[in-house]
Amino acid sequence: MFNIYKKCNKPNDPCIIGKIGSAHGILGMVKLFSFTENKNDIFKYCPWFTVKENQWIILHLEYKKNNKDFFLIKIKNIKNRNEAQLLTHCHIIIEKKTLPILKENEYYWNDLIDFKIISDTGNYLGKIDNFLQTRSNDILVIKNYRGNKKKKEILIPFIENEVIKNIDIVNKTITVHWNPIFE
Known part of the structure; x- marks a missing residue:
């Protein structure tokens, strides 16, 4: 069932930057909630990873649309609502090294x-x-x-x-x- 995802190794220093919400529509789109200070910055940090059934998966963004409180996104190889629902509640994870270096007394x-x-x-x-x-x-x-x-x-x-x-x-x-x- 999870052969639609490209499996990968766990990132060296994983950092959660968002969460996938419910499926939206019939074409495999999902809601995306960004945890970054500027909500749009979530798209600056790639690649995205998630964990599904104890397996690390790499996610490739195919399409995004800004909504008032969340984004609508389409993940590559997700073709329908049923496949999209499998990602509900999964975290969006990146390697921490992709984040900008902070100044003194700043933190994530x-x-x-x-x-x-x-x-x-x-x-x-x-x-x-x-x-x-x-x-x-x-x-x-x-x-x-x-x-x-x-x-x-x-x-x-x-x-x-x-x-x-x-x-x-x-x-x-x-x-x-x-x-x-x-x-």
């Missing part, structure tokens, strides 16, 4: 995954698990185990100088002005 969201989050009162809140993008600001998704209880999820808005007080790249910690109430 991907670099902040697993950073420890400490409140400005000294409380350990957990580690960054993911990011959510909203129209007003990005949100840190923090995971924390509280003793033997199940994992708690804390959502913290990424608002520099107001909520985000300090990002320490060397020690992999972020200090925030945030004190959630744990039950």
